Amino acid sequence: MAENALSSRDRDGGIADVVKRLFVRLGILPFLLVIAIVVFALLSDNFLTPRNLMNVLRQSVYLMIVSLGQMLALLTGGFDLSVGTILALSSVVGALTMSTLHAMYPDMVGLSIAVGCVAGIAAGVSIGMVNGLGVAVFKVSPFMMSLGMASVGFGIALYLTGGVPVYGMPQAFGDVFGFGSLFGVATPVYVAGLLAVGLYLFLYWTPQGRYLYAVGGNIKAASLSGINTGGTLFLTYTLCGFFAAVSGMLLTARLDTGEANIGASMPLESIAACVIAGVSLRGGVGRLENVVLGALFIGLVQNGMNLARIESYLQTVVLGALLILAVIADQIRLRYVASLKD
């Protein structure tokens, strides 16, 4: 009899109930993806071509890598507003190192590329480490800490370059990491794939990865369970800096110049990619796979709007609106979760 009651309730719920359950289970992202694909496919014939989709993938890579780092900060209940600056600083430092070395030793192209990349990434990581130190040791709120460091890093990048782009990097750097491809897939895509797989293994197959979720889930409980919460926070922001710096070097290769003015939209876009993917702003909740999809979604929307000849100023409006929509959807979802429970 109980069974009867149950199945009749299921029938009554119908499609609306199925949609609601899907929404609770998967979040807003799948719905947005479907809507975006349908709308842009209708607006432009070129949208759903393999060539264009490959383009979207390549264009989304930079944001995707930054979002992976941003996700870590969000998981621990904070966020990182300095990712844009890290991108810029690593680009400038990497380009300066590379071009200087290249001018001194024109024959040793491989060496100057390697040293330049290491220098650029080290610069970005050090910003992340300062963020981590401030948040973990001095208990500065992540908001203030990363906002302050955004200004510090941007200032350093401008000071180093005097505001002009850095030229003179080896040709090969751009050829390989900017425009290169293997089996028809662009090099940056491989880099992003490698990073995503590495981060996946770290997050879901090591205790330290789990501790990241624990710190965001309940920092007191984590501490009473013997987790080094300060160390975990430090690691989080350091890793976030690392991811943003790698993205910065890849973007430098694509642009063929070191620029202090890149990455300004990264904080917003990376947080948007995470939130749309269901990463909770309260910390402790979010999946890496979804964040990859979230970044792809934003790339898809930007690409679609370009094809549909929507002005770039208006694109910014759409992006901001999407972010807010995602947060609202998350709130509604929480309410549903409470009513459905499973």
Place this chain on the structure above:
Amino acid sequence: MSAITAEPRDTVQPDKAAPPLLQTIGITKDYPGVRALDDVSFELRAGEVHVLFGENGAGKSTLISILAGANAPTAGRIVLRGEEVHLHSVHDARDLGISAVFQEFSLIPQMSVEENLFLGAEPTRSGVIDRARIRSEAREILDELGFALKPETRVDRLTRAEQQMVEIAKAFRSDLSVLILDEPTASLTSHETDHLFALIEKLTERGVGIVYITHRMAEIRRIGDRITVLRDGRYIDTVDAGSASEDELVQLMTGRVVGGIFPRLDLGPAGAPVLEVEALSTRDGAVRDVSMHVRAGEIVGMAGLVGSGKSELMQACFGARAVAAGHVRLKGHDTTGRLPRQNICDGFLYLPSDRRTEGLMMMRSVRENMALASLDIPPFSRGPVLDRRGEARKVAELAGRLNLSPPRIERMVEHFSGGNQQKVMLARSLTRSYDLIAFDEPTVGVDVGTRAAIYEFIVDLARAGVAIVLISSDLPEILHLTSRAYVFYRGRVQAEVPADQLTEENVLAHFFERESA
């Protein structure tokens, strides 16, 4: 003048014929998985101090939160002066003259006393806040109550006792007919307490009915008129404060079928000392000069009021609270000031009292919560890599052993009942082999059935030779579940009570002794 003397106090004295001022009829309150109040009928007469008495979790707080409009009952009616009322919010209740002063204050620390007094009901003049009127009315209220407070002082600059005065003064903003006080003297000095009692007397003379929650016998004696005893969410009895003996009250409070809920305490002889504490003081002064020890295979109780230092001592031993002086030795080694991590690896676990804020990650699964403290060892990991199969198997096994219901280990902890959430946290003590486990209030907000399971669980651990510290504000737990107990009072150990002297009178004496003196 003659009018006042001609009308003696007894016109507003409790009058059995008159209808009660406030009455609840069959109030029931359900929370997911727990029935907090079960068909409670209670009445308050004008001009009386009616004490609500009962253990933690007996339903006192739920009842007053319903009376104050902060919570809606699942079933039942509230009758004020013979008319049924529906209290949808604290605001509603306040408009009807029912005000409550909870233990947690509803003050905004950054605002001044006067701003807090009139918060939400600021007098205005042509749309602008009338500061002069706020100032004068605030002063009027404070003067009338005899509180030496300046209306313009910021609330965060006040002591806790002064903040409580503000909270009480807030109740006087509107015409007051029912005042609810939840353990108001917990943070007051004896002088301040005298003042509060004088105020209460003044109010009852005016015909205000007072609902008063306290655990302190001395206070009941001093100001109580009648006492209603609640137990496990049910109404037990209402007795006259003048004639009820202390024994009678404690029996009403704890008189459940004791044999049914507590397991038999058949522990073998205690083994070697596991934890030794020598003259320990914490930096914040919550623990002062405490020495104690715990042996393998015994359950040592820590009794005392909330804030007496009983929890704080174990937190300090565990490394979650800074130590100022003294020594902690775990299994013979000095471990003073070590981090929780090192203590856990060395076989010492502390399980906090507040599972929601300190114990569990509410939005993560049962599996992740249970495994949290042991991810570095098998079966939860193999080398540096998590063994997710082993983890799931072990967690499922523990969920079965603790009768987790429903037994779904991937479900969010948030969606379990309080008792099952507690089980998830307690399961952590089985994920490693521990030599010493401190349970801090392990049965707070837990239904009776689960409570019995938790007691059995604790005794089982002790039988297996684990040294157990049981920190509890619940007297029956201390009496029936421990081999011996330390009684705490204001940060110090007031007494060590050995097994053969563990009786209510003996333990309670040390709770209250200095209170009444």
